[in-house]
Amino acid sequence: MGILSRIGIALDSDLLKRFDRSIRHRGYTNRSEAFRDLIRDRLVTQLTADPDSTVVGTVTLIYDHHAHGITEKLTEVQHENHELVVSTSHAHLDHDSCLEVLIVHGKSAQVARFADRLIGLKGVQHGRLVMTVPAHAIEHPHESGHKHSHKH
Amino acid sequence: MGILSRIGIALDSDLLKRFDRSIRHRGYTNRSEAFRDLIRDRLVTQLTADPDSTVVGTVTLIYDHHAHGITEKLTEVQHENHELVVSTSHAHLDHDSCLEVLIVHGKSAQVARFADRLIGLKGVQHGRLVMTVPAHAIEHPHESGHKHSHKH
Amino acid sequence: MGILSRIGIALDSDLLKRFDRSIRHRGYTNRSEAFRDLIRDRLVTQLTADPDSTVVGTVTLIYDHHAHGITEKLTEVQHENHELVVSTSHAHLDHDSCLEVLIVHGKSAQVARFADRLIGLKGVQHGRLVMTVPAHAIEHPHESGHKHSHKH
Amino acid sequence: MGILSRIGIALDSDLLKRFDRSIRHRGYTNRSEAFRDLIRDRLVTQLTADPDSTVVGTVTLIYDHHAHGITEKLTEVQHENHELVVSTSHAHLDHDSCLEVLIVHGKSAQVARFADRLIGLKGVQHGRLVMTVPAHAIEHPHESGHKHSHKH
Numbered sequence: 001m002g003i004l005s006r007i008g009i010a011l012d013s014d015l016l017k018r019f020d021r022s023i024r025h026r027g028y029t030n031r032s033e034a035f036r037d038l039i040r041d042r043l044v045t046q047l048t049a050d051p052d053s054t055v056v057g058t059v060t061l062i063y064d065h066h067a068h069g070i071t072e073k074l075t076e077v078q079h080e081n082h083e084l085v086v087s088t089s090h091a092h093l094d095h096d097s098c099l100e101v102l103i104v105h106g107k108s109a110q111v112a113r114f115a116d117r118l119i120g121l122k123g124v125q126h127g128r129l130v131m132t133v134p135a136h137a138i139e140h141p142h143e144s145g146h147k148h149s150h151k152h
Numbered sequence: 153m154g155i156l157s158r159i160g161i162a163l164d165s166d167l168l169k170r171f172d173r174s175i176r177h178r179g180y181t182n183r184s185e186a187f188r189d190l191i192r193d194r195l196v197t198q199l200t201a202d203p204d205s206t207v208v209g210t211v212t213l214i215y216d217h218h219a220h221g222i223t224e225k226l227t228e229v230q231h232e233n234h235e236l237v238v239s240t241s242h243a244h245l246d247h248d249s250c251l252e253v254l255i256v257h258g259k260s261a262q263v264a265r266f267a268d269r270l271i272g273l274k275g276v277q278h279g280r281l282v283m284t285v286p287a288h289a290i291e292h293p294h295e296s297g298h299k300h301s302h303k304h
Numbered sequence: 305m306g307i308l309s310r311i312g313i314a315l316d317s318d319l320l321k322r323f324d325r326s327i328r329h330r331g332y333t334n335r336s337e338a339f340r341d342l343i344r345d346r347l348v349t350q351l352t353a354d355p356d357s358t359v360v361g362t363v364t365l366i367y368d369h370h371a372h373g374i375t376e377k378l379t380e381v382q383h384e385n386h387e388l389v390v391s392t393s394h395a396h397l398d399h400d401s402c403l404e405v406l407i408v409h410g411k412s413a414q415v416a417r418f419a420d421r422l423i424g425l426k427g428v429q430h431g432r433l434v435m436t437v438p439a440h441a442i443e444h445p446h447e448s449g450h451k452h453s454h455k456h
Numbered sequence: 457m458g459i460l461s462r463i464g465i466a467l468d469s470d471l472l473k474r475f476d477r478s479i480r481h482r483g484y485t486n487r488s489e490a491f492r493d494l495i496r497d498r499l500v501t502q503l504t505a506d507p508d509s510t511v512v513g514t515v516t517l518i519y520d521h522h523a524h525g526i527t528e529k530l531t532e533v534q535h536e537n538h539e540l541v542v543s544t545s546h547a548h549l550d551h552d553s554c555l556e557v558l559i560v561h562g563k564s565a566q567v568a569r570f571a572d573r574l575i576g577l578k579g580v581q582h583g584r585l586v587m588t589v590p591a592h593a594i595e596h597p598h599e600s601g602h603k604h605s606h607k608h
Contacts (some may be wrong), residue, residue, distance in 0.1 A: 009488040011495070013459040014595035019495045022502060027269040032465040037271065038494050039467070040278050040473045046478060056245055058253050060210045060282050089241040091255045092501040093208055097286035101253055103243045117179040119189065125287040126192050130212050130240050134249035135277040139470035155317040161336040163343070166443035167308040171343050174350060184313040190342045191315070191323050198326060291318035331573040341575065344582050360549055363556050364514045364586050393545040395559045397512060401590035405514050405557055407547045421483040423493065429591040431494050434516050438553035439581040 002139075043138050048131040051109035056086075057131040059102040059115045066096060067123030074121065078102070081114045097125075169228045195290050200283040203261035208238075209283040211254045218248060219275030224271065226252070234267045249277075305442075347442050350436040355413035360390075361435040363419045364408045371427030372401060378404070378425065385418045401429075458595075465569040499594050507565035512542075513587040515558045515571045522552060523579025530556070530577065537570045553581075 010150050011019075023034040047053045063070055078085055087102040093099055102118075108131060119127035161169075175186040199205045215222055230237055238255040254269055254270075256263050260283060271279030315323075327338040351357045367374055382389055390407040397403055406422075408415050412435060423431030467475075479490040505510045519526055534541055542559040549555055558574075560567050564587060575583030 004466050005469045005472045006464055006466050007472065007487070008462055008464050009491045010460050010462050011492060012595070013461045015492065015495060015499075015591075016461045018499055018595055023272070027272040030274060031463070032467065033272070033274050035465045035475065035491070036467060036471065037276075037278070038498065042494065043471075043478060044278055045476055046533055053472060056214070056243075056251055058212045058251075058282070060284060062208070062284055062286055063254055069169060086243045086251075087241060089239060089253070089255065091208075091238045093257075093286045094288060097288060099208055099238075099255060099284075099286075101241070101255060103251060103253060105243065105245075118492065120175075120179040120185070122182060122185050124189075125290075126189070126196055126284050128282045128284060130210070130282055131282045132212060132214055132251075132278050132280060134214055134245045134251075135471075136246060136249060138277075139468065143592060144276060156314050157317045157320045157334070158312055158314050159320065159455055160312050161339050162308050162310050163340060164443065165309045165338065167340065167343060167347075168309045168311065169440075170443055171345055183311070184315065187313045187339070188315060188319065188332060190346065191319060194342060195319075195322055195326060287319075291316065291322055327576070331576040334578060337576070338580050341580075341582070348582055360518070360547075360555055362514055362516045362586070364556075364588060366512070366588055366590055368591060386567075390547045390555075391545060393543060393557070393559065395512075395542045397561075397590045398592060401592060403512055403514075403542075403559060403588075403590075404546070405559060407555060407557060408546065409549075423482040424479075424489070426486060426489050427492075429594075430493075430500055430588050432586045432588060433585045434514070434586055436516065436518055436551045436555075436582050436584060438518055439520060439551060440550060442581075 040135075040138055044132050047133050047138065048108055051107065051112075053108045053133065054106070054137060055108045055111055055133055056103070056105040057111060057129060059104055059118055059119055059148040060128050060130075061098075061100045061102075061124050062093075062126045063098055063100070063121075063124045064096045065098050070121065071121035073123070074100070074118065077114075077117055077121065081117075084111060084114050156235050170249055192287075192290055199285050199290065200260055203259065203264075205260045205285065206258070206289060207260045207263055207283040207285055208255070208257040209263060209281060211270055211271055212280050212282075213243075213250075213254075213276050214278045215250055215252070215273075215276045216248045217250050222273065222275035225275070226270070228252070229266075229269055229273065233269075236263060236266050252264045344439075344442055348436050351434050351442065352412055353410065355416075357412045357437065358410070358441060359412045359415055359435040359437055360407070360409040361415060361433060363408055363422055364432050364434075365402075365404045365406075365422055365428050366397075366430045367402055367428045368400045368426075369402050374425065377427070378422065381418075381421055381425065382406070385421075388415060388418050390391070404421035496591075496594055500588050501592065503589050504564055507563065507568075509564045509589065510580060511564045511587040511589055512559070512561045512606045513566055513567060513575070513585060514573055514586050515554055515560055516586075517554075517556045517558075517574060517580050518549075518582045519556070519577075520552045521554050526577065526579035529579070530574070533570075533573055533577065534558070537573075540567060540570050 028034045032075035048055050084104050084106040088102045091099045180186045200207050236256050236258040240254045243251045267281035332338045352359050388408050388410040392406045395403045419433035473570040484490045504511050540560050544558045547555045571585035
């Protein structure tokens with residue numbers, strides 16, 4: 001993951017104690033790792049807000065497979081946007097409900113529009129989009145180091 | 153999906169025009185469907201905030217598969233919590249980065265703690281948890297209609 | 305508030321029951337009012353995400369008034385941006401901590417940049433920006449019906 | 457603000473460069489200050505999610521002062537919950553719209569319920585609650601160092 005920098009930061013002792021307790025509680029064994037995650041989380045939020053960023057993400061959909069025409073419609077919308085879909089997987093939640101999760105990639109604005117269309121389909125009961133960027137793209141946001149962008 | 157109710161609501165005409173424009177832009181062809189999604193989205197947010205709700209969801213993880221021991225560690229933590237994991241899928245984003253998405257289910261608080269552990273692993277660069285509930289559970293939150301809760 | 309429209313929508317009876325229970329719990333006595341609030345909340349989120357929207361809002365700041373130079377610095381940054389500040393108010397929380405809340409208005413992007421500067425000041429311990437738009441601007445987002453935009 | 461601790465953390469150089477660029481853009485002149493703000497923001501989010509935390513905050517309301525009985529109703533609900541309200545201030549946005557901001561304090565769950573009631577009032581067009589905690593409470597969440605808790 002490239003060259004490491006070591007930096008020093010000054011914090012109130014009480015704030016540091018609270019932070020250490022909080023990250024231990026979340027399962028971190030290493031303070032630097034917690035700082036890296038805080039920083040990446042903030043940068044990812046900024047990057048994915050830019051419509052031109054190349055993002056990867058997941059679209060989580062809950063739907064009732066009995067709803068008229070829903071499976072055909074989902075397949076059709078996905079094929080129209082096949083260049084945005086890396087893969088999909090599926091779980092049968094109960095007699096009626098399905099959870100489908102799509103791994104997606106592309107420009108932030110396109111991915112968001114695609115997710116809106118899927119979530120808006122009649123029969124889809126609930127949906128959420130998560131966008132993120134690979135580490136390489138956090139650190140060098142203006143290169144296109146994304147494999148899928150080259151291949152398609 | 154059970155019995156339909158028809159209700160009347162009163163809205164300022166200008167607000168309605170704006171709403172119609174906004175949902176058309178998001179791909180809705182049907183106003184009732186947009187209202188249903190607004191309502192479900194609000195109810196899902198309330199339900200998943202309750203630590204005792206049974207939820208389904210996805211954990212999206214970005215990691216560098218070169219990071220020392222990361223794949224073993226991810227496998228180990230998932231096996232320790234196998235009753236929370238329905239399935240996983242995986243995409244190779246570029247030379248270094250992997251995206252792994254887990255379909256998870258269980259009590260909201262347990263799922264959140266499990267996601268925290270995965271996201272906190274050394275080598276995981278970024279992660280996000282999405283929680284939702286199947287339609288059945290939105291409408292009858294206190295029954296346990298969830299297939300996986302019975303089987304495991 | 306202008307002309308009212310009456311519309312009919314179709315909802316699963318169970319979903320409607322859950323919604324009614326949830327809004328009663330939140331203090332609504334009127335279902336139409338709850339729908340209006342859901343719609344406005346969604347539209348406000350969309351509008352304030354547009355950097356060119358005229359917004360109003362509040363910046364909530366927590367700071368330690370003992371921190372060196374903080375009150376001078378806060379005053380200075382506010383005067384540099386006086387056209388964005390409608391008014392401020394202040395509460396003494398304890399021996400050390402102050403809460404200051406600024407009512408702000410202007411273009412979304414400018415207001416966000418101003419809030420970032422305030423929150424980033426050394427001595428400000430925590431800050432949050434809330435943006436909204438007056439009803440008139442939700443319904444007619446491209447007119448400039450905002451009093452302060454005319455006067456200043 | 458008490459005793460300072462100096463700690464060292466290790467970060468990928470590229471990630472650090474991105475972070476430095478991002479905080480400079482947000483107006484920070486000091487890297488430690490940016491880290492403190494990141495940590496506090498995370499801890500505040502955790503603390504305010506606990507219904508028993510003592511919080512301070514602001515409720516921002518937009519309403520049309522022509523709406524029948526709205527000013528009386530707002531006054532009445534505030535008086536019923538006077539122990540939660542520190543102060544209020546008000547801006548006249550245009551011919552119809554008012555922005556009112558309340559500085560509130562109390563237990564997180566009570567403050568949230570109070571904000572829900574205000575936001576749900578007929579005539580209130582939009583509202584948002586921001587909760588935070590004074591620095592003292594971030595660092596020592598289980599003492600009640602809050603001035604208002606003693607006095608009322």
